[in-house]
Amino acid sequence: MPTQEDILDATEEVLRRYGPEKTNVVDVARALDVSHGTIYRHFSSKAALRDAVTRRWLQRVERPLAAISREGGPAEERLRRWLDTLISTKHEVRRNDPEMFATYYQLAQEATGIVDQHVTELVDQLAAIVVDGQKAGVFNVADAERTARAVFQATARFHHPAQADAWDDPTIDEQFEAVWHLVRRGLEATEPSESGPRPA
Known part of the structure; x- marks a missing residue:
């Protein structure tokens, strides 16, 4: 199972590939080869995930x-x-x-x-x-x-x-x-x- 840091790393790579407008939780889940539900267990929403990337x-x-x-x-x-x-x-x-x-x-x-x-x-x-x-x-x-x-x-x-x-x-x-x-x-x-x- 991916850790929060794994998810944030993957999110950065997806953001680099697609940009903030087109990036979504499903893209991040696909990059990690997990379900989008796995991402939501760590981050309650797409906005929370983006905020976490920004904070880091x-x-x-x-x-x-x-x-x-x-x-x-x-x-x-x-x-x-x-x-x-x-x-x-x-x-x-x-x-x-x-x-x-x-x-x-x-x-x-x-x-x-x-x-x-x-x-x-x-x-x-x-x-x-x-x-x-x-x-x-x-x-x-x-x-x-x-x-x-x-x-x-x-x-x-x-x-x-x-x-x-x-x-x-x-x-x-x-x-x-x-x-x-x-x-x-x-x-x-x-x-x-x-x-x-x-x-x-």
Whole structure:
């Protein structure tokens, strides 16, 4: 009998072959040489199966980022590496497997609750790095969660699938460096004046 992971693997292959519009539970069952009732014992509906595939893909994105978030070391360096990893992961999937990239994006648009959870997870990871920067005195921000969300949104052009066509721009790396410079400067702790405030 196939496991849930077997079913999700088969679903990905069927999605690759037929696309999300034409894929159904019977196709997945046929790929595994089981009855469609076997699939329903693990997933209550076609929508639940698609959601599970989407969730697994997003978790693959989350895992290496979570590791960076939990590491020790300078917060600024980890923040940059976290963003680089998120961006490179998305770009590599699009470059190496464009059909599945488009499929995952379509599935994600239909699974808004799962995507909201994914974004919350990513923002929480960023917030953990920001908090470390606050504690070390290198980030001068009042609200780590709001700051993390702002960083995520400010860099969306480089990692959100809706912006994928922009990634072909030959200057995209230069554009990111400019945004990163602004983000880094915005996070930096300000040095207090040794002489105190100037008299009016």
